Amino acid sequence: MRKPTTIECLYLDFDGFFASVEQQARPKLRGKPVGIIPFEGTEHTCVIACSKEAKARGCSNIMTYAEAKAKCPDIILQPQSPDLYRRAHHALIAEISTVLPIEAVKSIDEITCRLDTGQQHDPEGLAVRIKDRIARYVGQYITCSIGFAPNRQLAKIAGKQNKPDGVTIWHPNDIPHVLNDVPFAEVGGIGHRMERRLRAAGITSMSELLACSPKQLRKIWRSVTGERLWYALHGYAIQAQKSQRGMFGHARVLPPELRQRDHVKPVARMLVIKAARRMRKAGYYASRLWLGCEYRSDQRDHGYSDSLSLPIVSDDHACLTGLNTLWQRLCQRLSSHTRIVRVGITLGELSNANERQLDFLLNDDADRRRWEQVSHAVDHLNAEYSKSLVTLGPWQPPAGGHLGGKISYTRIPKAEDFW
Ligand SMILES: [Mg+2]
Structure with missing residues (x-):
């Protein structure tokens, strides 16, 4: 395996x-200390992201409103504006691309780049050029932290060491001892469960982890x-393997006036x-639909989840027929007085067009083909008008908006998610 002799990656x-x-x-x-909340109009909500001023006062991303208010009584709550974040993301990507090519967009607020020889010799200068460009053409209130290292995983960890607005450069000579004081939580691939497993194996710090052999970690x-x-x-020089697309899902926290079962x-x-x-x-087809919700009963929060096998489908009619079945089953379990706080659906067990053709041959269904044509015609019309002009059945988005275009770090919404 190749071991780079210089810094090769940037993580922003x-x-x-x-x-x-x-x-x-x-x-x-x-x-000011700002907390982003899913939507206006209720205090039974959580802060999903907060400003550096709020972080300095002890708030963190994903904290209940009550907790955030206790830590920072003058926190300003701002309902999310996903479409604004989407547009900012694209503007920032465009500006950074004028300085160097982007290798991969990892999430709505993270990108990676590979460095050429000139950039490898002057990472400080490169970081200054990127930050200047953003400040000048997007705005000085949007700052970033940049890590440089021999590979992407190390560059990502480096980037977390001097937040906010930092630059951290780890040359090959600094590796691995520079990692000794890094907490497990800052290392991609070590979540809570893995941390427990490591502790059970007697490994409680990065220095102990680094002293292991590759075979020990494999075990x-x-x-x-x-x-x-x-x-x-x-x-x-090693990179995480690409994960395969696994599902398409959306969830929504319901405004208080829509929490009764029949409104959901x-x-x-x-x-x-x-x-x-x-x-x-x-270009995918699903063969399973999940329905999940969170509801309150007896002063406690409960979860409900159910799923249904589908033929390999992608049209609205088939997916909605599946939902009807799942919804009937939900109604048998939860009374009409149940207050549902959050509802989510997921289309999964995906397959691509080739497998779909096989299903067509084995199990042809003329009706389904017609519904697929209807869905494609509807998609085409909606794309033409850039809104949900035609839908199967009623279309009345709940107050608070953002249905399906909600805030997410891992998926950058498309303009059409907000139609
Ligand atoms: Mg970030």
Whole structure:
């Protein structure tokens, strides 16, 4: 395996992305502790992202409103603006691309780049050029932290060491001892479960982990992933394997006036239509539909989840028929007085067009083909008008908006998610 002799990768992560975009767009929020909430009108909500001023006061992303208020009584709550974040993302990507090519967009606020020889010799100068470009052409309230290292995984960890607005450069000579004081939580691939497993194996710090052999990590991870992590942490040129597309799903926290069971069904219908629309666009078919919800009863929160096998489908009619069955089953379990706080649907067990053709041959269904043609015609019309002009059944998005276009770090919404 190749071991780079110089820095080869850059990892850039925007600082408090959603909150700083809000501060850039709304001058009254600048310099203030800001918490982004899913929508206005209820205090039974959580802060999903916060500004650096709020972080400095002890708030963190994903905290209940009550907790955030206790830590920072003057926190300003700002309802999310997903379409604004989407547009900021594209503007930032365009500006960074004028400085160097982007290798991969990892999430709405993270990108990676490979460095050419000139950039390898002057990472400080490169970081200054990127930050200047963003400040000048997008706005000075949106800052980023940049890590440079021999591989992407190390560059990502480096980028977390000097937040906000930092630059951290780890040369091959610094590896691996520079990692000794890094907490497990900052290492991609070590989640809570893996941390418990490591502790059970007597490994409680990065220095102990780094002293293990690749085979030992493979054993603890119970897969080659542990061994790959060892090589990444020791500065080898190794990259995580690409994961396959697994599902298309949407979930929505319901505004208080829509929490009664019968009000939730139309929202679930719209979520199914949105997910199916995305799935068709990406060229996939699903053979399972999940329906999940969170509800309150006896002063406690409960979860409900159910799923249904589908023929290999992608059209709205088939997906909505599946939802009807799942909804009937839900109604047998939850009374009409149940207060449903959140509903979500997922289309999964995906297959691509080739497998679909096989299904056509084995199990042809003329009706389904007609419904597929209807869905494609509807998609085409909606794309033409850039809105949900035609839908199967009613289309009345709940107050608060953002149905299916909600805030997400891992998926950059498309303009059509907001139709
Ligand atoms: Mg970030």
